[in-house]
Amino acid sequence: EAGVTQFPSHSVIEKGQTVTLRCDPISGHDNLYWYRRVMGKEIKFLLHFVKESKQDESGMPNNRFLAERTGGTYSTLKVQPAELEDSGVYFCASSLQTGIGEKLFFGSGTQLSVL
């Protein structure tokens, strides 16, 4: 069974440019999460999809970030325009269902560098 797939694995862009990160969750997983780790900091929650609906987007830093999940399958996270402080590793995770013992499966992340 394929795990959570994220691409690109690395992206280097200049300040002011646009970048789109993609996440393919495990097939059949309704829950999809985005997290981010900025260098030297802990992993922070960004948002949670249940199928195609945003369940919780309280962690989105500002309106330069736009997440979508078309048809409840893959998800994209767009940063427009990118700023220096957006650099970090963006993780996607999926789970079959929430509840006690929910197991999140994480992708390997996208390393974003904004120069």
Place this chain on the structure above:
Amino acid sequence: QKEVEQDPGPLSVPEGAIVSLNCTYSNSAFQYFMWYRQYSRKGPELLMYTYSSGNKEDGRFTAQVDKSSKYISLFIRDSQPSDSATYLCAMSPRPGYALNFGKGTSLLVTP
């Protein structure tokens, strides 16, 4: 004060040693506690999941939660070089809610 505190290490132990990893937290609403293992250039992988206070054992791993002290621990017995990784604690008030992570402790088990 950060919600979750975790010593980043690095922690270096010889093969076969017992490893103790810890986190403290400040939010008394946290009820669900997890330990993740993360290898270099990989995503976190769930190791242990516990609810409220108490102990849970799975093979060489034991997770302990002391809610009265707001302190959680992960013990690794008979540590192996393959255990070398970063260990992250995470916690949430309810299932399906955002996880609050510690910074992670880097562990090196030397042969």
